[in-house]
Amino acid sequence: MGLPIVMYSLPWLAALKGNRGVVAVEQGDRRAAAQALALLASDPEHYREVSSHSLDSAADALAHNFESLYTDLLRGTLAPVYSPDPSPATMTAILDQNVQFVERHIRRERRSVDRARTDARAQRDIATQLRRDLKTVASQLEESRADAERQRREASRERERALDLARQLEEYDSFAEVPQSRVQANSPSVPRTGFKGWVHGLLPASMRQASFYARHQHSVVTALHTEVLASQAAVQRHLKRIDATLLAVHRDRYKDAEDALTSVNGLTDSVSRLSSVVASDIASLRESSDARASEIEGTLNQIATVGPRVLHVAERLSEVATTESVARAVESGMRPLGSIADTASELAQQLTDLGNSVSSLVEEVHGAVTESDTSARLGQRSAGALRKVGRAVDEVLWADVFHDTTSGSDWFTDRALSPGRWAVGYPFLYVLYRVLDEVRPTSVLELGLGQSTKLIAQYVSSADASHKVVEHDPEWIEVFAANYALPSTTRIAPVPITEENSSDRGSVRRYEGFSAVVGSELYDLIVIDGPYGYGQDLARIDVLDILPECLSERFVIMLDDANRPGEQATSRLIVEMLDRAGIAHATGTYRGQKDIWIAVSADLAFLTTL
Known part of the structure; x- marks a missing residue:
């Protein structure tokens, strides 16, 4: 069985004339094409009928001696049946088809231009957002630098206070050690009791008074000694609290420094991501611009190809209108000049409309290219701004490293x-x-x-x-x-x-x-x-x-x-x-x-x- 064909109508093709194995529908009528395909798929009898006609058409085509036909074509002796003169109807159909193809391509290019404008607006929005992000990054960097400087000053003040307290404790220790040693070396004996107390009562009053002063002095010194020990214990507790405070201060300082470094690293990563996004957007914009430029160049080439064809068709149509149509009209007693003039006017109007459409397309293409170039330049400026921010971040980090390295030189x-x-x-x-x-x-x-x-x-x-x-x-x-x-x-x-x-x-x-x-x-x-x-x-x-x-x-x-x-x-x-x-x-x-x-x-x- 042959293979049925469903296609858009191409009336100037000789192979389709009388070919019932081909189902032709109007150009662009997708619904009719789908219905024809559905009918072939759902009706086996119709499929066999069209398939049989397809085989007949194939047999007719194979019956031609193509070798001799091509030889006659090259020698210029091809029979008139294979090279008929164009008729007004045929030329009108071809011209209509060319105009239809060009208009369809113009619509497609107009959609491309609209997409380019949409992309340009999207790029402008991205650039605006990038500028906002850059301002945010700059403000965050300033805040991070201010926080780091504040933490550095606070740590310095805590260190100075700790050093002052340590000096005071050293002075107090040097003062407290002397009385303690003196008390231990010169402590009197314990008060007299029992037999010693009875013997002490036999002593003269002056000696008892001296003994009383000695015991009193012993009590005073003991109290002072106890006081000094209590003071030393209090100092030790205070020292422990100072050590804990210093440890907490250093821990907080290093934690804040780590947080600041993490924040700066985060900002650096954000800048890097923004740079990657801008670079990707610029690359995609360039690719889309190059693709649109290729499509536009192809369109212009097609238009340049169609133009001479249209002029040639018009010339042939004029010749036909002035010879065959006039002769047939004279023979039949009709006056076809008006219809020929109308046909020529319609063709001239179609050519004028086609020229206007081409001019509009060229203007829109130039506008789209200009707008794409503007978007590309905007993206490049955004990328340059991001590179400057990245270098500024690096400079801030180097400044911190330099100050930390040279501290205490x-x-x-x-x-x-x-x-x-x-x-x-x-x-x-x-x-x-x-x-x-x-x-x-x-x-x-x-x-x-x-x-x-x-x-x-x-x-x-x-x-x-x-x-x-x-x-x-x-x-x-x-x-x-x-x-x-x-x-x-x-x-x-x-x-x-x-x-x-x-x-x-x-x-x-x-x-x-x-x-x-x-x-x-x-x-x-x-x-x-x-x-x-x-x-x-x-x-x-x-x-x-x-x-x-x-x-x-x-x-x-x-x-x-x-x-x-x-x-x-x-x-x-x-x-x-x-x-x-x-x-x-x-x-x-x-x-x-x-x-x-x-x-x-x-x-x-x-x-x-x-």
Whole structure:
């Protein structure tokens, strides 16, 4: 049996003419197609009838000699029966179908545009919510910092009170020990009784009076002794209560600190989740925008394909209308000019409507693309804001770590520092303090005068070390020296900067005569925070002129602003020079509001993971 076919009507297909094995329904009429399928499934007799017609149509199709037909087609000798001239009805049907397909595609694209607008509004809502969340995170961070500072002050006050009480107890113990020993050494004998009392009665009055005073003194001393013992017991109880209070204070302090750290970690996780959500939204928006752009491009290509076809159909229709229809009308004595004009007018109107629809579609497409671009830019700004918040959180954590690490330092006593912005940040100060306190460098070279200079200067003044600072701005040197007294072990070398231009490096700011100023001295710590290098593809390259000859066997190189492209390029050149020289080394990066990059000798690799 043959296979019946249910399909939408395509009247211009020759294979469907007289083919009763195909059930054709109007374009887009899903209900009619479903009913035709249901009838075939429910009526076996109808199914056999349509199936038989399908077999007959297949046999008719196989009866053609397709090889000779294709040969005639290529030679241009195909019989007219296989290539009839188009009629107005056929052209009208084809044109109607093309218009219908284009309108359907326009509706589908309009729905895509509506979905794009809905997505854009959803992205705006998400961005608004993210801004609110960022404000909430910032306020929670401020509250956490305030709570941590308050707990630190309370713990400090409790510690001072405990120390004062301990000093008072020590003074009281030194006062109470003397009377106790004196009482034990000089306690008189017990009062006289029995025979001793009778003998005591025979003594003269003066001796009895002396004995009375002795017994009285014994009673007084005994009472004092008992009083002192009771006072000591009370002091011991008070000491136990103080120990319990101190233990509770320390427990509460550490608990509050843990709670604050947990809160900060929670905020950090929230920021990370928000960053992931924004990144995912941006990626999905880009994917949907790319998909819509592909669909729109396909639509425009189809429209570009349909346009020439429509024009061709119109030309053929004009030819047919002026030849065959007119001839038939003349022969039959009719006047078809009016109907031909009406048909041409209808086609012209349909073409005009089609052009207007295409123009509207193009405008809506451009609007959707513009709106999608706006949403993408908004998402990128939100992601940038989240990254800034994440860096601010990291900077707060580094500040707490720095303060806790330097608390009680024997050489870092002047803690008045102003990190951030153009100056180095807390991660730089923390790593620098650990290097100075644990590696104990003896020769330090610093490029750029600033907050790190205060920390290094305090170290070299307490150690047998030298410290050379290269700075280009004489006014800043004067201001710094007026507000901060540097030790004699710190020397400032004022060196102007120049702008160097080269074909491979572009414009680079450099210290003038840097190698001559630095000399041939070996350094075990090089701190690079100058000259200013923003807006350059390669920055702060002066140290490359003296590497690796200037390095001691154990060395540390620290580079600030390592999040900028210029400093990143310089760090890569430093690594290349160390590799060419065969010097074993390790590198690492610390992230805060700014990144710092560090390169160390192999034996100091632990400094890259502090």
